Amino acid sequence: MEFLENLSDSLSPYKDLVANIATTMTIAQLxxxxxxxxxxxxxxxxxxxxxxxxxxxxxxxxxxxxxxxxxxxxxxxxxxxxxxxxxxxxxxxxxxxxxxxxxxxxxxxxxxxxxxxxxxxxxxxxxxxxxxxxxxxxxxxxxxxxxxAAPMADLKHVIRDKSTESLPFPIILMGFIVSFVWLIYGIILNSLFMVFQNIFAVLLTGFQLSFFAIYPSTPKVKDTKKKN
Incomplete structure (x- = not known):
């Protein structure tokens, strides 16, 4: 793909910097x-x-x-x-x-x-x-x-309870950051596999993160009625 090759050429001077960031962030995630x-x-x-x-x-x-x-x-x-x-x-x-x-x-x-x-x-x-x-x-x-995608199993509970308490925010956020850095590195390497793999990873974790902007991370407070 010509567009990917041109983008790779533009980013290639930053290869070592991106590689170091990708290494550090991935080890932190691990x-x-x-x-x-x-x-x-x-x-x-x-x-x-x-x-x-x-x-x-x-x-x-x-x-x-x-x-x-x-x-x-x-x-x-x-x-x-x-x-x-x-x-x-x-x-x-x-x-x-x-x-x-x-x-x-x-x-x-x-x-x-x-x-x-x-x-x-x-x-x-x-x-x-x-x-x-x-x-x-x-x-x-x-x-x-x-x-x-493992945290996606809890999304039905998130939507039902209107709370993201059950979602592991630090893990999802770290996954988003690491995937984004490896996406840039894949572009620099001009590796179609790494690019497509990390594009979907960024979209997947970004979708999960969007729920934190919609719902609070605190448990839903349920109304209780006093019985006489």
Whole structure:
């Protein structure tokens, strides 16, 4: 696309600056689960807390690391190496505080995530080199959107209660900022995959943020009637 190429040429002098911002913001986003791990540490149990978000982060970072190596982008590789290491820490901490009766279930889920990631990586090694980048990118995009769209499950409650209390504002806001920075970086790299992926991510998180402008973040006060 000629327009994308021209925009890439205009922004290319800022490549290092945007790369540094993208790296810093993404690592900050990857560290947000530490807050939940700290809550688990205080409770000394993982009861009532799902391992799925931690597994999702581990799988995404592993696959994005593979994608970074595929396109030869050191920024993507560096960020996701940090992400993989942090994800391993989160999973180990989660397992440590998991009740004994549930440890096998945790191991089985970790094993399933490992098999899934390994299968996708093996696919990238044997797929047609002329097709693998786009197809692998589509798989990554689908997985990323599933993770980012998770708060959408609560939107019916937000609209019903006219309150955004159930939506994680810091996580959504950070997702919006990080997606926007990576969109700019994708334009600089002239990568159609990164551009389209992050355009939709910006729109998705922006749509979620719009509810904070419509509804308050405090619980809806329900009217109560006194009975004589």
């Amino acid at each position: 560290m947000t689960p530490i807050l939940l791990i700290n809550d688990i540490r205080k409770m000394k149990t993982t009861e009532g807390i799902s391992i799925v978000p931690f597994l999702g982060g581990a799988v995404l970072c592993t696959l994005f690391l593979q994608f970074g190596q595929m396109i030869g982008d050191p920024v993507t590789v560096k960020v996701n190496i940090v992400g993989v290491l942090l994800s391993l820490f989160y999973l180990l901490a989660f397992y440590y505080y998991t009740p004994i009766k549930e440890k096998f279930s945790v191991w089985s889920k970790i094993g399933g995530a490992f098999i899934f990631s390994t299968g996708i990586i093996l696919y990238t090694m044997y797929e047609d080199p002329t097709l693998v980048e786009m197809r692998f990118g589509m798989i990554l995009t689908g997985l990323l959107y599933l993770v980012m």
